Amino acid sequence: MDMRILVIEDDVGAAEYLAKGLRESGNSVEVATNGRDGLLRAAAEPFDVLIVDRMLPRLDGLSLVQHLRATGHTTPVLFLSALGEVDDRVKGLRSGGDDYLVKPYAFSELLARIESLGRRQSRAPVTTTLKVGDLELDLLTRKVTRGGQVIDLQPREFQLLEALMRHSGQVMTRTMLLEKVWDYHFDPQTNVIDVHISRLRQKIDKGFERQLIHTVRGAGYSLRAPGPAS
Amino acid sequence: MHLVRLLETSTFRLALIYLALFGVFGLALLGYLYFAMAGVMERQTAQTIQAEIEGLSEQYRSEGLARLRRVIARRSAAHPERASIYLLADPLGHPMAGNLDRWPNAEPGTDGWLQFQVEVRPDDARAEQRRALAASFLLSGGFRLLVGREIEERIEIQSLLRQAIGWGLALTLLLGLAGGYVASRGMLSRVEAINRTTRRIMAGDLSQRIAVRGTRDEFDQLAENLNAMLSQIERLLEGMRQVTDNIAHDLRTPLSRLRARLELALLHGSGGEGTRALLEETLADAEAMIQTFNALLDIARAEAGSDRAAFEEVDLETLCAGLADLYGPLAEDKGLAFASGCTPGLRVRANRHLLTQAIANLLDNAIKYTPPGGRVSLMVSPGPVISVADTGPGIPEAYRERVLERFVRLEADRSAPGNGLGLSLVHAVAKLHGARLELGDNRPGLRVHLDLAGVAAPAA
Numbered sequence: 001m002d003m004r005i006l007v008i009e010d011d012v013g014a015a016e017y018l019a020k021g022l023r024e025s026g027n028s029v030e031v032a033t034n035g036r037d038g039l040l041r042a043a044a045e046p047f048d049v050l051i052v053d054r055m056l057p058r059l060d061g062l063s064l065v066q067h068l069r070a071t072g073h074t075t076p077v078l079f080l081s082a083l084g085e086v087d088d089r090v091k092g093l094r095s096g097g098d099d100y101l102v103k104p105y106a107f108s109e110l111l112a113r114i115e116s117l118g119r120r121q122s123r124a125p126v127t128t129t130l131k132v133g134d135l136e137l138d139l140l141t142r143k144v145t146r147g148g149q150v151i152d153l154q155p156r157e158f159q160l161l162e163a164l165m166r167h168s169g170q171v172m173t174r175t176m177l178l179e180k181v182w183d184y185h186f187d188p189q190t191n192v193i194d195v196h197i198s199r200l201r202q203k204i205d206k207g208f209e210r211q212l213i214h215t216v217r218g219a220g221y222s223l224r225a226p227g228p229a230s
Numbered sequence: 231m232h233l234v235r236l237l238e239t240s241t242f243r244l245a246l247i248y249l250a251l252f253g254v255f256g257l258a259l260l261g262y263l264y265f266a267m268a269g270v271m272e273r274q275t276a277q278t279i280q281a282e283i284e285g286l287s288e289q290y291r292s293e294g295l296a297r298l299r300r301v302i303a304r305r306s307a308a309h310p311e312r313a314s315i316y317l318l319a320d321p322l323g324h325p326m327a328g329n330l331d332r333w334p335n336a337e338p339g340t341d342g343w344l345q346f347q348v349e350v351r352p353d354d355a356r357a358e359q360r361r362a363l364a365a366s367f368l369l370s371g372g373f374r375l376l377v378g379r380e381i382e383e384r385i386e387i388q389s390l391l392r393q394a395i396g397w398g399l400a401l402t403l404l405l406g407l408a409g410g411y412v413a414s415r416g417m418l419s420r421v422e423a424i425n426r427t428t429r430r431i432m433a434g435d436l437s438q439r440i441a442v443r444g445t446r447d448e449f450d451q452l453a454e455n456l457n458a459m460l461s462q463i464e465r466l467l468e469g470m471r472q473v474t475d476n477i478a479h480d481l482r483t484p485l486s487r488l489r490a491r492l493e494l495a496l497l498h499g500s501g502g503e504g505t506r507a508l509l510e511e512t513l514a515d516a517e518a519m520i521q522t523f524n525a526l527l528d529i530a531r532a533e534a535g536s537d538r539a540a541f542e543e544v545d546l547e548t549l550c551a552g553l554a555d556l557y558g559p560l561a562e563d564k565g566l567a568f569a570s571g572c573t574p575g576l577r578v579r580a581n582r583h584l585l586t587q588a589i590a591n592l593l594d595n596a597i598k599y600t601p602p603g604g605r606v607s608l609m610v611s612p613g614p615v616i617s618v619a620d621t622g623p624g625i626p627e628a629y630r631e632r633v634l635e636r637f638v639r640l641e642a643d644r645s646a647p648g649n650g651l652g653l654s655l656v657h658a659v660a661k662l663h664g665a666r667l668e669l670g671d672n673r674p675g676l677r678v679h680l681d682l683a684g685v686a687a688p689a690a
Contacts, residue, residue: 085531085540086540086581086583087539087540104520106513106517156555182552182555182556184552184556184586184590185583186528186583186586186587186590187521187524188556188590188594189521189591189594189598189647189648189649189652190560190594190597190598192556192557192559192560195559195560195563196556196559198563199559217510218510218513
């Protein structure tokens with residue numbers, strides 16, 4: 001992914017495991033083990049994403065991010081927390097966090113969210129049309145076409161496609177889709193998302209030679225243009 | 231029962247305090263009566279004597295010594311038993327008239343009264359010494375006049391009165407002490423019974439209960455309340471024990487599977503598609519265990535009630551439509567007819583997140599257990615009542631309470647995926663909201679009603 005990531009986490013074992021995984025995914029990672037150090041590093045050096053544990057010695061995660069935001073730093077922040085109540089999530093996001101992940105988490109989930117956060121900054125500001133390959137989605141007229149052919153979508157299918165297209169090339173986990181499209185923050189016992197994706201696939205990919213929606217094993221889904229590399 | 235313990239009881243102390251107060255009041259009252267009566271009697275004697283002396287000295291002044299001698303002689307003669315005492319003496323102290331042989335050998339008290347012993351001879355009886363009270367009067371010419379009354383009787387009455395008061399008080403104290411003793415013993419025996427039971431319970435036997443006498447007194451009420459509390463604690467402990475047992479059991483299975491897979495992966499050596507598949511399955515197992523723990527934590531949090539702070543106004547139509555939208559395709563994919571009816575305009579104060587998850591769990595179950603060709607429905611109707619119904623195998627009536635407990639699954643469903651926590655969360659969420667959860671027969675299938683009547687938000 002090639003991002004500069006700062007991990008602020010006091011559990012040294014967890015921090016090392018996290019750093020190792022992120023480095024293996026092609027990122028450069030630095031680690032701070034307390035809130036004060038983390039704030040100084042985050043304010044002094046440019047990072048693409050900050051991963052901040054909520055419970056930190058010397059300065060807790062919420063205050064750290066509040067300080068950072070108050071001084072004009074907009075680096076995306078992913079909170080890690082053992083606190084999983086909706087209330088905690090809301091508090092985390094209100095204090096300036098961009099995403100919130102409850103421990104224990106799957107590394108693939110974390111990676112997908114980091115990627116999504118890191119790309120957010122570099123994305124073109126305001127567009128009314130999303131384009132991936134020959135697939136086009138008009139946000140104003142809510143019209144979807146592929147290769148000039150109009151595709152009729154249910155409102156929720158439209159939202160699902162929009163989420164996938166906004167993060168085209170990235171992995172979207174089932175949990176992320178459930179959060180973004182339905183605004184639900186719980187683990188469904190069955191993979192309800194799979195059914196919705198397969199319906200969307202029927203409409204988007206069926207009858208076309210090249211698939212746009214891909215299943216990423218053990219992680220989620222990804223929508224990407226059929227480039228020469230793939 | 232030890233006497234010292236008895237004396238230490240609050241009942242006995244209370245009895246003692248009452249007794250002391252009663253004793254002081256009694257003593258004051260009887261003392262007042264005694265002194266009032268004794269005073270009246272003494273004053274009466276003194277006044278009679280005074281009046282007689284005045285009368286006699288008046289006669290002496292107006293009619294002379296001879297007249298006085300005659301009067302005294304006559305009066306003395308009327309009282310040979312010496313109940314009334316008269317003596318007239320010449321200046322030298324020699325008796326001139328009266329029923330005393332000589333001037334009594336006694337010094338007058340500070341109040342001028344003489345007290346002395348006199349020998350009396352009441353009606354043919356033997357002579358006896360009795361106390362007498364007298365006043366003397368000096369007549370002109372040096373003659374002395376003595377008038378008195380025998381007061382033995384009065385003193386005896388007074389002493390009788392004193393005795394009666396003393397005995398009365400002693401008896402009161404004795405009866406009070408005995409009463410206090412008996413009452414404390416009764417009280418102590420009942421408290422002791424409760425203590426004995428609690429000691430046995432603390433020693434580990436939680437099945438012990440305090441005996442109820444059926445007298446409907448405060449001790450019975452205390453015993454009943456304590457017993458109810460004990461039953462509640464026992465039930466909770468039993469529930470907790472079952473949950474821990476179940477957690478241990480339900481997590482040991484995936485853990486041993488996980489270990490077996492890892493061992494197998496080690497045997498295979500690194501790399502290879504086989505190792506990768508094993509690791510992926512292991513990951514899925516770990517994921518399932520984490521989900522189980524998350525579900526347990528969700529239930530625990532809902533039960534603790536701390537999520538009440540996150541209550542907000544929830545529009546049930548939106549909630550219903552969202553879930554129908556999410557689960558409808560899943561049902562249809564499985565070959566089930568899915569129907570939803572979301573009545574608009576119904577709002578409740580609820581934890582949106584938990585309520586959504588609870589209904590999602592019900593839909594998950596309905597879709598999971600209904601065989602293809604069946605029907606699943608989600609309804610929100612006025613009440614408001616949220617109902618999820620299916621045409622699956624349903625739950626036999628005898629199990630409808632049990633399946634709400636953690637990890638309880640019907641024998642037939644053991645092979646199906648799931649952790650037996652779905653309905654437990656629904657139950658906990660219903661309790662958190664004060665809603666009524668009802669599992670019924672859909673003929674065929676299961677019909678679950680979540681009655682939110684008590685939760686409805688005021689129309690805003």
